[in-house]
Amino acid sequence: MLVFVTPHQFMDGICKKLDGKITGDVEAISLVKGMEVKKEGPCMISSLISKQLGINCCVLMGANIANEIAVEKFSEATVGYRGSREIADTWVQLFSTPYFMVTPVHDVEGVELCGTLKNVVAIAAGFVDGLEMGNNTKAAIMRIGLREMKALSKLLFPSVKDSTFFESCGVADVITTCLGGRNRRVAEAFAKSRGKRSFDELEAEMLQGQKLQGVSTAKEVYEVLKHCGWLEMFPLFSTVHQICTGRLQPEAIVQYRENKL
Ligand SMILES: NC(=O)c1ccc[n+]([C@@H]2O[C@H](COP(=O)([O-])OP(=O)(O)OC[C@H]3O[C@@H](n4cnc5c(N)ncnc54)[C@H](O)[C@@H]3O)[C@@H](O)[C@H]2O)c1
Ligand SMILES: O=P(O)(O)OC[C@H](O)CO
Numbered sequence: 001m002l003v004f005v006t007p008h009q010f011m012d013g014i015c016k017k018l019d020g021k022i023t024g025d026v027e028a029i030s031l032v033k034g035m036e037v038k039k040e041g042p043c044m045i046s047s048l049i050s051k052q053l054g055i056n057c058c059v060l061m062g063a064n065i066a067n068e069i070a071v072e073k074f075s076e077a078t079v080g081y082r083g084s085r086e087i088a089d090t091w092v093q094l095f096s097t098p099y100f101m102v103t104p105v106h107d108v109e110g111v112e113l114c115g116t117l118k119n120v121v122a123i124a125a126g127f128v129d130g131l132e133m134g135n136n137t138k139a140a141i142m143r144i145g146l147r148e149m150k151a152l153s154k155l156l157f158p159s160v161k162d163s164t165f166f167e168s169c170g171v172a173d174v175i176t177t178c179l180g181g182r183n184r185r186v187a188e189a190f191a192k193s194r195g196k197r198s199f200d201e202l203e204a205e206m207l208q209g210q211k212l213q214g215v216s217t218a219k220e221v222y223e224v225l226k227h228c229g230w231l232e233m234f235p236l237f238s239t240v241h242q243i244c245t246g247r248l249q250p251e252a253i254v255q256y257r258e259n260k261l
Contacts, residue, residue: 001027001094004049004057007211008034008116011045015052028057029079029091033115034213037220041227042156044112046080056083058091059108061115062168063176072099076168079104080111103167109157110164114149118174119214120221121145123240125178126187127253137254142178144236144258146171152221152234182207183214191250199244215244 002022006014011032032045046057062077069075077095079102081088088104096102105111124145128138146165153160164170178184189202199215222241225231231238235256242248 001029001090002055003029003031004045005031008032008036008045008213009211009216011048012036015048019052022053022055026053026055027087027090028053028055029060030057030112031060033061033112033119034217035116035220037223042220042224044109044116046108046112056087058082058088059112059115060091060095060102061111061173063172064168065176065180068180069100072097074099074101076101076103076172078102078111078114078164078167078169080108080164080169081106082108105161105164105167105169107159107161107164110153110160111167111169113153113156113160114164114167114169115173116213116217117149117152117221117237118145118177119181119183120218120237120240121149121174122177122181122183123187123214123218123244124236124253126184126189127191127240127243127250129184130188130191131250131253133254138178141236141253142174146174147258148234148236149174152225152230152237155228155230156224182210183212186212187214190244195243195246195250214240218244 028049030046036043036048046059049057059080060077064075064077079088079091092102092104124141125138128141150165186202186206203212218241221237225234239252239256243250243252
């Protein structure tokens with residue numbers, strides 16, 4: 001059983017290194033939050049693993065800030081699977097502990113897109129914190145973000161279920177990452193510097209070698225939206241990328257009209 005958990009930026013290279021080396025009856029699970037954008041469109045990391053290595057791949061996503069789990073504070077997570085429930089039950093059994101409650105959901109794309117897209121929402125929440133806009137604004141950003149997450153997931157994969165957004169991988173992960181995650185923290189510092197310090201510089205200074213997922217995911221999402229002609233339908237997602245790249249000021253995070261999707 002193979003467990004993948006690295007920053008998503010490295011997964012293409014890792015799969016290329018593993019290509020041809022995996023034989024026998026192998027099952028994989030990805031904890032990686034992110035996507036690759038190929039010429040033919042977005043490719044979720046579990047699909048990349050499945051396609052490049054020829055193996056089935058489930059996902060594990062949820063409201064899971066690592067250092068809280070490390071000290072055994074209670075939390076939940078979601079296993080997303082396709083096909084047979086049997087393998088999902090095996091993963092649930094493997095990961096479950098009295099303080100880590102894992103639920104299987106038959107919606108691998110929905111679960112993985114929740115884990116991926118909420119990192120863009122967390123960047124937006126960090127801008128709100130850095131600008132000291134307050135709790136009402138932050139709640140508004142989280143709500144708009146969740147709505148865009150659901151709308152984009154369903155446009156990309158019509159099979160995605162509404163109920164997935166109420167699992168740990170959905171609304172709960174939006175909340176915990178917007179309150180306590182690294183994406184939020186670094187975006188807060190970016191906004192405090194009024195965009196004068198780059199994300200790369202802040203990441204290197206604040207994360208000691210760890211890699212942010214939200215900034216590159218915002219770029220990948222922007223590319224997908226632009227390619228599909230959907231930019232105006234997703235103002236929060238597109239504004240986050242434009243702020244990250246310096247085309248807009250952090251204040252722009254509340255300066256757009258929400259489109260009714
Ligand atoms: N840390 C969290 O709280 C948390 C929680 C849930 C999910 N995730 C997700 O898990 C994934 C990994 O996050 P993380 O915080 O464990 O990341 P991390 O930066 O701590 O790196 C995890 C692993 O990736 C390896 N790695 C680093 N650079 C690499 C490279 N160039 N090539 C190959 N491997 C490399 C590291 O050696 C390490 O073992 C991300 O997609 C993240 O969103 C993280
Ligand atoms: O620390 P972050 O912002 O990468 O978020 C960590 C996890 O994805 C939360 O579930």
